[in-house]
Amino acid sequence: MDVFVEIIPGTHARQLRVVEGNRETRFHALWLRERSPDAETLDPRTGQRLIEAAALPQDLALTGAACDGETVDLTFSDGHRARFPWRDLHPAPPAGAIHEHWDASLAIMPSADFSQALERDDALSEMLEGLERYGFVKVSGVPLTLDGMMPLVERLGPLRRTNWGGIADVKSIADAYDLTMTQRGLEPHTDNPYRDPIPGYIWLHCLSNADSGGDSTLTDGFMAAKRLRRDDPDAFDCLTRTSTRFRYVDDDAHLESEGPLIELDPRGKVIRVRYNNRTERIPPLPPEQLERYYAARRAFFALITAPELTLTPKLAPGEMLIMDNYRLLHGRTAFRLSQGVRHLRQGYVDRDTTASRRLTLRRQAGISLHSLEESA
Incomplete structure (x- = not known):
């Protein structure tokens, strides 16, 4: 397909237009200059910038532009020349998140086999892609030992340590110091919103x-937030604009953080939910503002506890859930023990190491975002 480039008139030669078929993209001269793919500008080995971009002339302009279909040749007013491979200016969409929102009608839960994910990169990649898409994955065949999850954790990165150590026990005990250690049911919640940063994966x-x-x-x-935005936009707006606080204090720890129950990125996309009734401490805002907040929180709570939005799997010994703590709300039904002990082990892994492993495996396998979207 023919490619056409030109310096856009009326922009003081600071903008370049690139046209391929019916797709048009505009680039700023400084954006192009600071990405010039030459050894003077970018380190050939690391790809990191060698020049100080903020020190480039603010009035930097383009003095020449040409394209032979394979490369785009540019000259700049500071005398620099750059040759961009055409595809670098026409890349595939970024490797962003593919989220499939779900409710109780989800027929097949994302799943993985512990041994396969441990031994095979393709199985680990499939597990991580499922985790990214659905916000959780159920892993079977985990060794029935106290640190049974650790070999798979170490395939991704370090375990996140907290004031409770590395992997913590979740079981009913006398004189429980946290409600997770009782037999009562737990309402849907995200973990540790009082930390900074909040743990990424449970x-x-x-x-x-x-x-x-x-x-x-x-x-x-994310599905609950989507429905709230559709059905009660005023409540959605309130929960994205009101910052509430979360607090955890015991003899050895004092942890506090704050943020909205529904957090948006600059484009208005939901990127995180926080909800933890046990530790939320809303500040003494003006009564009129609190009135609106309490009504909005109630509407959101009605959604996250609605049976039509809730899955209720029961873990068997040797099974494990990995959950996105920025997206998934989890809880449990109350239970009774006639014999034995209900014993689960819980740890946290950070988002950056998990995402890095997923994207590295995707790149090594040559998987494009486009192909993933087609399979969604």
């Missing part, structure tokens, strides 16, 4: 479960 490994109750509850927070 790994919950079952060693033994209750004979009655103790089912996990899973709700897609």
